[in-house]
Amino acid sequence: SLSNNLHSITPIIRKKLMGYVGFANLPNQVHRKSVRKGFQFTVMVVGESGLGKSTLVNTLFNTTLYPPKEPPAPNDERPQTVAIQSISADIEENGVRLRLTVVDTPGFGDFVNNDDSWKPITENIEARFDSYLEQENRVNRQKVVDNRVHACLYFIQPTGHALKPLDIEFMRRLHTKVNLIPVIAKADTLTDDEVAEFKARILADIAYHNIQIFQAPTYENEDEETITETEEIASKIPFAVVGSDQVVVLPNGRHVRGRSYPWGVIEVDNEEHCDFVKLRQMLVRTYMEELREYTNDVLYENWRTEKLLSMGVAQDSSVFKEINPALRMQEERVLHEAKLAKMEAEMKMVFQQKVQEKESKLKQSEEELYARHREMKESLEKQRLDLEEKKRKIENGRPLTPEKGTQQKTRKGFLRP
Numbered sequence: 001s002l003s004n005n006l007h008s009i010t011p012i013i014r015k016k017l018m019g020y021v022g023f024a025n026l027p028n029q030v031h032r033k034s035v036r037k038g039f040q041f042t043v044m045v046v047g048e049s050g051l052g053k054s055t056l057v058n059t060l061f062n063t064t065l066y067p068p069k070e071p072p073a074p075n076d077e078r079p080q081t082v083a084i085q086s087i088s089a090d091i092e093e094n095g096v097r098l099r100l101t102v103v104d105t106p107g108f109g110d111f112v113n114n115d116d117s118w119k120p121i122t123e124n125i126e127a128r129f130d131s132y133l134e135q136e137n138r139v140n141r142q143k144v145v146d147n148r149v150h151a152c153l154y155f156i157q158p159t160g161h162a163l164k165p166l167d168i169e170f171m172r173r174l175h176t177k178v179n180l181i182p183v184i185a186k187a188d189t190l191t192d193d194e195v196a197e198f199k200a201r202i203l204a205d206i207a208y209h210n211i212q213i214f215q216a217p218t219y220e221n222e223d224e225e226t227i228t229e230t231e232e233i234a235s236k237i238p239f240a241v242v243g244s245d246q247v248v249v250l251p252n253g254r255h256v257r258g259r260s261y262p263w264g265v266i267e268v269d270n271e272e273h274c275d276f277v278k279l280r281q282m283l284v285r286t287y288m289e290e291l292r293e294y295t296n297d298v299l300y301e302n303w304r305t306e307k308l309l310s311m312g313v314a315q316d317s318s319v320f321k322e323i324n325p326a327l328r329m330q331e332e333r334v335l336h337e338a339k340l341a342k343m344e345a346e347m348k349m350v351f352q353q354k355v356q357e358k359e360s361k362l363k364q365s366e367e368e369l370y371a372r373h374r375e376m377k378e379s380l381e382k383q384r385l386d387l388e389e390k391k392r393k394i395e396n397g398r399p400l401t402p403e404k405g406t407q408q409k410t411r412k413g414f415l416r417p
């Protein structure tokens with residue numbers, strides 16, 4: 001390809017700089033620019049109601065994004081389908097702005113029959129891909145809003161047994177469309193041993209069903225510290241989390257976020273107590289950009305390719321057409337119209353031919369009719385003339401001229417009058 005060629009003919013020469021140039025400041029330029037633009041991040045939370053989803057979101061971003069929940073409505077008033085609700089908030093930390101959107105899926109897993117609970121969620125994720133694709137195809141691509149779901153926190157009920165069929169079905173359906181991050185909800189209701197066993201069982205189920213959950217990427221030449229951090233985070237998946245918007249005062253006077261029990265306090269931000277800190281590290285502190293990048297480069301890209309292929313765009317067709325379904329549709333319309341016009345012209349031609357044939361046939365029979373008519377007229381005229389001749393002769397009293405074949409010779413050889 002062109003880029004390969006360019007690469008092979010452009011020699012790379014290592015040079016020492018003689019003085020100040022300034023491009024060492026590039027990372028700072030990029031940094032300043034992205035800080036000015038701000039960041040967009042969308043996280044989806046899925047799980048049965050009451051598993052602590054809203055509480056955890058509030059805990060994660062240290063805001064009251066979700067107001068305290070109303071007590072649930074009586075059974076007959078509850079909606080019968082999974083709803084999709086999203087809340088956005090602009091939050092700022094040390095001058096960095098983040099437009100955070102949380103997509104909640106109330107109703108998931110709450111019905112007698114939850115077979116199709118995953119469906120509205122897939123549709124929502126795809127609709128967001130669609131909207132992004134549509135923006136990419138616009139003539140003016142200045143303000144592209146990225147509303148794609150960058151991560152999906154899947155809340156597993158702390159049963160201590162295994163994944164439920166609904167959990168497996170959901171993850172199987174969604175793992176190619178979104179970065180899945182499984183969490184064990186309300187981990188404070190399980191003992192440490194129960195958590196460890198439950199985690200092993202969940203991971204085995206996930207592996208057995210070939211479910212792809214988000215893995216923090218590892219790069220070559222990474223420093224020790226980063227490698228250790230990545231490994232530590234990975235070792236905690238699925239994160240056993242505890243959420244709380246309550247601040248508890250410990251006996252030693254320290255104020256912590258946590259849940260108070262007769263036997264003690266579970267601290268949200270204490271790594272000895274739960275995996276909340278590691279989850280936040282994965283989702284926010286260390287891998288938010290990786291989650292965004294993987295969503296864009298892999299999940300969205302795969303979806304886009306599939307979508308365009310299903311629309312009949314061959315991968316090897318001109319790049320422009322491939323990335324521009326609107327142009328493609330217009331081209332198809334033009335082709336279709338040309339086909340219609342051709343068909344119409346052909347039909348017209350056949351019609352004209354038929355008409356001509358009919359016309360010439362009619363003309364012919366008309367001529368034949370004329371000819372017969374003329375013949376008859378002539379023969380009648382002749383007969384009339386003959387009769388008139390006879391009449392005249394009879395009136396003049398002259399004997400009739402015998403007709404040709406009836407003339408008889410007399411014995412004397414004279415014609416008999």
Ligand code: GDP
Nearest residue numbers: 049050051052053054055069186187241242243
């Ligand atoms: P959602 O329906 O999934 O959004 O659940 P909520 O966040 O509204 O929480 C439901 C209830 O569970 C509330 O009473 C919370 O106080 C409680 N809760 C939330 N997180 C935890 C947790 O980590 N552990 C325990 N034990 N309770 C929690």
